[in-house]
Amino acid sequence: MVVGGGVAGVQAALDLTELGYYVYLVEKSAAVGGAMAQLDKTFPTNDCSL
Amino acid sequence: MRPRYIDADKCTACGLCTKYCPRHLVDQYNEGLAITRPIHIDYPQAVPATYFIDPEACLYLKHGVCQICVCTCQSKAIDFSQKPEEKELSVGAVIVAPGFGRIPDETLAKYSYGQHADVVTSLEFERLLCASGPFEGELKCLSDRRHPKRIAFIQCVGSRDLGCDNGYCSSVCCMYAIKEAMVAKEHDPSVDITIYYMDMRTQGKGFDAAQKKAQAMGIKFVRAKVADVMPWEKNLKLTFSTMDGSHGFEPYDMVVLSVGLDAPADARNLARIAGFELNNYDFCKTETFAPLLTTKPGVFVAGAFQGPKDIPESVTQSSAAAGLVSGLVMKDRGKALVHKSYPEEKKIEDEEVRIGVFVCHCGINIGSVVDVPSVEKYTDGMEGVVYHAQSLYSCSQDAQEVIKEKIREHKLNRIVVAACSPRTHEPLFQETLKDAGLNRCLFEMVNIRDHCSWVHANEPEAATRKSMDLVRMGIAKARHIQPLPEQTVPVTDKALVLGAGVAGLTAALTLAEQGFHTYVIEKEDKVGGHLQHLAYTLQGEKVSTVLSDLADKVKKNKKIEVFTNSELTAVSGFVGNFSSVVANRKGKSTSEMTIDHGVIIVATGGREHRPELVLGNQIKYSDAIVTQRELEQRLAGKGKVKAPKSVVMVQCAGSRGDDLNYCSKVCCSHAVKNALKIKELDPASQVVVLYRDMRTYGYAEDAYREAREKGVVFIPYSLDNKPVIKGSGKKMTVTFHDPILREEVSMNPELIALSVGIVPEGTEELSKLLKIPVNEDKFYLEAHVKLRPVELPVSGVYVCGLAHSPKPVDEIIVQAQAAAAKASIPLVKGCVSVEPTVSSVDKEECIGCGLCESLCPYQAIRIVKDENGKRKAETITASCKGCGICASHCPVFAISMGGFTDEQITAQITAFGETKEA
Numbered sequence: 001m002v003v004g005g006g007v008a009g010v011q012a013a014l015d016l017t018e019l020g021y022y023v024y025l026v027e028k029s030a031a032v033g034g035a036m037a038q039l040d041k042t043f044p045t046n047d048c049s050l
Numbered sequence: 051m052r053p054r055y056i057d058a059d060k061c062t063a064c065g066l067c068t069k070y071c072p073r074h075l076v077d078q079y080n081e082g083l084a085i086t087r088p089i090h091i092d093y094p095q096a097v098p099a100t101y102f103i104d105p106e107a108c109l110y111l112k113h114g115v116c117q118i119c120v121c122t123c124q125s126k127a128i129d130f131s132q133k134p135e136e137k138e139l140s141v142g143a144v145i146v147a148p149g150f151g152r153i154p155d156e157t158l159a160k161y162s163y164g165q166h167a168d169v170v171t172s173l174e175f176e177r178l179l180c181a182s183g184p185f186e187g188e189l190k191c192l193s194d195r196r197h198p199k200r201i202a203f204i205q206c207v208g209s210r211d212l213g214c215d216n217g218y219c220s221s222v223c224c225m226y227a228i229k230e231a232m233v234a235k236e237h238d239p240s241v242d243i244t245i246y247y248m249d250m251r252t253q254g255k256g257f258d259a260a261q262k263k264a265q266a267m268g269i270k271f272v273r274a275k276v277a278d279v280m281p282w283e284k285n286l287k288l289t290f291s292t293m294d295g296s297h298g299f300e301p302y303d304m305v306v307l308s309v310g311l312d313a314p315a316d317a318r319n320l321a322r323i324a325g326f327e328l329n330n331y332d333f334c335k336t337e338t339f340a341p342l343l344t345t346k347p348g349v350f351v352a353g354a355f356q357g358p359k360d361i362p363e364s365v366t367q368s369s370a371a372a373g374l375v376s377g378l379v380m381k382d383r384g385k386a387l388v389h390k391s392y393p394e395e396k397k398i399e400d401e402e403v404r405i406g407v408f409v410c411h412c413g414i415n416i417g418s419v420v421d422v423p424s425v426e427k428y429t430d431g432m433e434g435v436v437y438h439a440q441s442l443y444s445c446s447q448d449a450q451e452v453i454k455e456k457i458r459e460h461k462l463n464r465i466v467v468a469a470c471s472p473r474t475h476e477p478l479f480q481e482t483l484k485d486a487g488l489n490r491c492l493f494e495m496v497n498i499r500d501h502c503s504w505v506h507a508n509e510p511e512a513a514t515r516k517s518m519d520l521v522r523m524g525i526a527k528a529r530h531i532q533p534l535p536e537q538t539v540p541v542t543d544k545a546l547v548l549g550a551g552v553a554g555l556t557a558a559l560t561l562a563e564q565g566f567h568t569y570v571i572e573k574e575d576k577v578g579g580h581l582q583h584l585a586y587t588l589q590g591e592k593v594s595t596v597l598s599d600l601a602d603k604v605k606k607n608k609k610i611e612v613f614t615n616s617e618l619t620a621v622s623g624f625v626g627n628f629s630s631v632v633a634n635r636k637g638k639s640t641s642e643m644t645i646d647h648g649v650i651i652v653a654t655g656g657r658e659h660r661p662e663l664v665l666g667n668q669i670k671y672s673d674a675i676v677t678q679r680e681l682e683q684r685l686a687g688k689g690k691v692k693a694p695k696s697v698v699m700v701q702c703a704g705s706r707g708d709d710l711n712y713c714s715k716v717c718c719s720h721a722v723k724n725a726l727k728i729k730e731l732d733p734a735s736q737v738v739v740l741y742r743d744m745r746t747y748g749y750a751e752d753a754y755r756e757a758r759e760k761g762v763v764f765i766p767y768s769l770d771n772k773p774v775i776k777g778s779g780k781k782m783t784v785t786f787h788d789p790i791l792r793e794e795v796s797m798n799p800e801l802i803a804l805s806v807g808i809v810p811e812g813t814e815e816l817s818k819l820l821k822i823p824v825n826e827d828k829f830y831l832e833a834h835v836k837l838r839p840v841e842l843p844v845s846g847v848y849v850c851g852l853a854h855s856p857k858p859v860d861e862i863i864v865q866a867q868a869a870a871a872k873a874s875i876p877l878v879k880g881c882v883s884v885e886p887t888v889s890s891v892d893k894e895e896c897i898g899c900g901l902c903e904s905l906c907p908y909q910a911i912r913i914v915k916d917e918n919g920k921r922k923a924e925t926i927t928a929s930c931k932g933c934g935i936c937a938s939h940c941p942v943f944a945i946s947m948g949g950f951t952d953e954q955i956t957a958q959i960t961a962f963g964e965t966k967e968a
Contacts, residue, residue: 001139003320004147008353008364012145012296016371017089018875021379021566023385024139030054031096034149036077038173040180042361043229044260048474 001026006034053132054102055111056089060127061100063091063448067128068101075107077184079230081174083192084184088117089128093182094413097446099447110846142379143348145371146334147364148320150311150354153208155217158307160202161279167192168286168304169279171787172203172226175306175935186616189237191304198241198303201234202288202938203227204276205247209358210751218331219751220310224251226600228310231269231898244270244292244300254360255829255855258706264721274298275764279305293766293789310359311939313959324349329749333357337589339596341860342867351375357748361392362839363861364962366868369840370560373871377563383878387967390887393487395533398463401435405530407521408453410444410469412499417442419503421514425468428518432966434529434560436460444469457486464528468496468521489533491886491949496524497541501760510868519962526961531953538926541626544568545870547775548618548816551579552597552859553851554653555604555864561651562609567878569645570604571616571632577601580852581859583679585686586725588753616943621819624929625846626882636761644824649846649873652830653866654816656808656852659714664804667775672800674779677721681803685727693731694801696857698784699724700773701741701803707769711825714807714856718745721805722753725762737762738797740786741775775802808856821907829855840869844908845882848873886933887949891923895944898922902936902945 002013007028015026026034041048071087079092088107089101110130120128155164163169168191170178181187191198205227209220226246231243250271254259265271274290281287285301292298313332314320321328326344329335334344334351342350343868352367353359359367411417428441437460441449443571446468456462465488467479472495480490497516501513506513528710531669545561547554550572561568570577579603586595604610613634619629619642626648634641658679662669676684678699687692699721706713720739725737737757741764746754759763765788767773774778774788785796810829817824821833822842830849833841840848852870876882889911898921902911910929916922923936923945937945943952 001141001143001767002145004149004323004353004355006147006149006353006364007361008149008355009145009147009367011365011368012147012352012372014877015871016375017387018878019372019376019871020383020408021376022382022388022389024141027347029092031092031098031099033096035173036361037096038081038091038176040176040183041229041233043225044256045835046229047836048231048470050183 004030004034005032007036009034051135051137053134054100055105055108055128055132056103056128057129057145058100059128059372060125062127063094063099063101063446064089064124065101066122066124070118070122072116072118073107073109075104080177080184083174083177086678094224094443094446094448097447101677101826106192114519123124134328142382145227145350145352145368145375146320146324146355146536147353147368148314148316149357150358151314151317153214153309157208157211157214161207161307162277162281162286163307166279166281168198169307169309170304171231171309172223173309175230176226176809179230179237181242181415186414187237189234189241196303197238200242200300200302200451201231201244201304201306202300203243203306204288204304205245205308206305207309209646210248210313212434215501216310216331217755218358218749219251219747221251221747222360223308223310225254225257225260225844227306227361228264228269230253230306230426231496231820232267233310235267235269243268244272246274246276246288248275249745251743251747252743253713253745254362254879255712256825256835257380258496258711258713273794273797283660291607294792295790309929311354314355317355328873329414338591338860339863340587341864342367342374348858359748362836363864366839367864370864370867371565373560373867373874376871377560378753378873380563380565392484394603395489396463396487398488398533399464399466401461404436404460404462405434405462405464405525405528406453406456406460407435407438407466407468407525408449409438409440410467411440411442412470412503412937413443416469416499416503419507419510419513422515424514425498425517425521428966429521429525432466432525434524435525437462439454444479445475450478450831453479453482454486457483458490462486464492464494464522464531466494466496466521468498468517470499470526471497491534492531494524494531496520496959502673511870522812522964523958523961523968526528527954529645530957532947532953534948536886537884537927538881539624539626539884540881541876541879542628543777543880544645544647545649545651545654545873545877546571546628546630546645546647547651549579549653549851549853550577550612550614550657551653551655551851552581552600553655553853553862554579554651555600556863557609557611557651557653557850557873558768559604560602560867561874562607564870564874564878566609566874569647570610570612571618572612572614573617575614576605577612577695583683584859584939585622585682586723587859588719588750594642618816621650624910624926626876626928630845646862648877649848650820650875652816652820652822652842652847652849652853653851653869654811654853656735656810656836656856657811659704659807661709661712661806663709664703664775665708665772667773669775669804670778672778674782675804675805676801677806678717678724681724681801682720682831685724685731691731692798693728693735694791695732696735696736696797696799697725697738697801697803698797699730699737699739699800699803700775700784701739701744703806705807706742710807710809710827710854712807713745716856716858717805717807719750719753720856721803722750722762724755724758724803726753726760729757729760729762733760737798738799739764740767740784741765742767742769805913808852810853813853817915819846819907822847837904840865840872846876847872860873882928884928884930885932887947888927889932889936889945889947890924890935890945891925892946893922895942896922897942897944899941901939901941905935905939906937
């Protein structure tokens, strides 16, 4: 079980499925993404956050 | 589980419900700067792409009236009968990743936050800059909607501040402030931006370079403490004091508070439920050598909750935690897995070309410059085009559904999407094609964002014409694209780790604990690497005990074979099927052995840089002039150790442009660690640290504060006023400028300790052997800085430790665990799928000259003899990266690139010369 669906939680969940496990991802809000989804660009490459 | 009150299977995310919902609601996604409705979705790309109802704001759920949304929803997705549910799950392990919390408003109040609309937090400013933000990316003052001309950033708000009980450094604010300042400057080059800071902590890989770029753009950096921000007529007055004790004030239109990362609001609750402990700041309690273990076995931590950190480090920790969990619950691997299935691929060989074109607005990213409706209309009637449309965000979930539906409805067999970069979004659209039963190579992406709206932002008409040209060319190419086969190759489930320092040993252990046989090769005669030279950590742990424990665990693990005195001499093969030759020295003789393995982890480490010229001073290392590492060894020596009576430490000795171009990240903490040790041995010792920026990020800030409290003197120097070191042995003088006294000061210390940087070990040779790139500082260059921080561009090769960049030991351990976790993925799967875009050789045409074999940078093409004994080239599909060098050099045009055939490219170029009136 992964608690939190921000970039850390989502990455952990994705890696665990790739490693062959069934994962429960628990997120408080209505969508995953967490704080990263609120960012416009990312440092230092200015890639789109979404 | 709280209900959404919307059936996710039925909701198409069309947005009609939000339009008709009569009640207003403050939009939390936009930091309260915009208005939304109780029934809404935070942003179009949200996952899941299902709307939801805020029960606290909904008129029906609160007062039993309304239900307008129920009648507006065409797909009957609204379901008020949903009830909160409780589920009991039985799990083998838990990873807690709740992120971070907000700095309380009271802390921000002294800067007039909450009293003046134009004092905003950095996150609010982020939303103001964003195309999907409250002003659609137009930067405006919240007070009167004017464009700000002068903006100030205040650093360390809610960080490094015992006033709000946050003694730590949040480690990310310097970077995001630089980013936001640069983006604001791009929006309006005339805007005047000043960043007020204590230390610029851009210690990460490539971060100093970004700061330099910001300076070059005209963004000002002022080292000063901000006392307060007060309303001043229409503007804001910012009062600050500089290092030399003088005060000043400046007017600004807008003040951005670079707020730190607080512990999550519900940290204590979560800790109580899960049964683990928190540290004194309410973040998760962990140890230096086990950074991801909570105090409760089976519960792991990742991300900002482990301690404030940025995206790449969070992502690395997540992969690492996944690797550790994978070792713990190995017996359940493969159970209960659900595999995604695709419809059978449609045969299109005999069909006529039927192209569908989708032109994307990307919110305002494209739409504000390029006339998207005209570009879409322009495609009408082009040969092969049977359908065209535009979308606001073509990457959103609902847009994918539309594409699938149109493929079915119009029997499309080629898709052209004119939107952003294929680098980030091509896989998404290809997945959609697969879902619709089309081969994923029947897709062509035209980048009208980077190539048109971004670079020609000031010439909308020309950008629109160029978009039309590019779309026309994309369509011309699409007429010729063909399906390409998906291929998989089997994997040897063994790993090779290069280097047996703490990174290599940790990686090997993480692999072996997941059940994979691992070979470790080490150049030296014993394991341990750089860590052998360190005595203790900043937190006081004894390094030698931990290192011997680790070496012991590796030794006892039957799945790990360690070869010391060994070096890699040759590598052949490709992901899943590498074959390596290792030379093993025994006395004077050298023997060679060949190892077959599926993946490679590069953990070749680094070493101390010993510059001879430091800040313009010629250095002769002696007992009196040492590096921090040597000082540490002396202080940790056996028997009665005497601390030097007076020490001057010089930071950035040979780093940050002095000799090496980068910051080595660990030297500031190292200096503080040694300074504290000296003070512990002899509180009367005089310790002076000359620095440029003290980069004791994260919890190391506590040690920096402790050192100051214990009387260690920290004095900043600038590059136009460098410290001067003269003499040697007992007659040394260090002269430097003291900004508080405002004069030159000379000292005759007993010892000078240089904080020298770290250089990578042997990366140039290995990069040639493995065909992996290094950056300008000779560290390996990862596949993607943010999202794939431990993978290298060559498939099946991973990196960790000092070979990637300088970093402290806790970060090395995490990175090693992450590299091992990523490397385990192909080993677990037992096969790897190969990109279909590879080269192929027409054996009839090939003259066997071998030019392609000699040019291929990936060793992916070779010459073999055919049945008639004639030399012919052959592509090793799994190694091929699709770069096209072979095809472009073949003298008889016998090599063709899948997805980029001569026919396709020629059609594209021909279309460039053609015109079609808009």
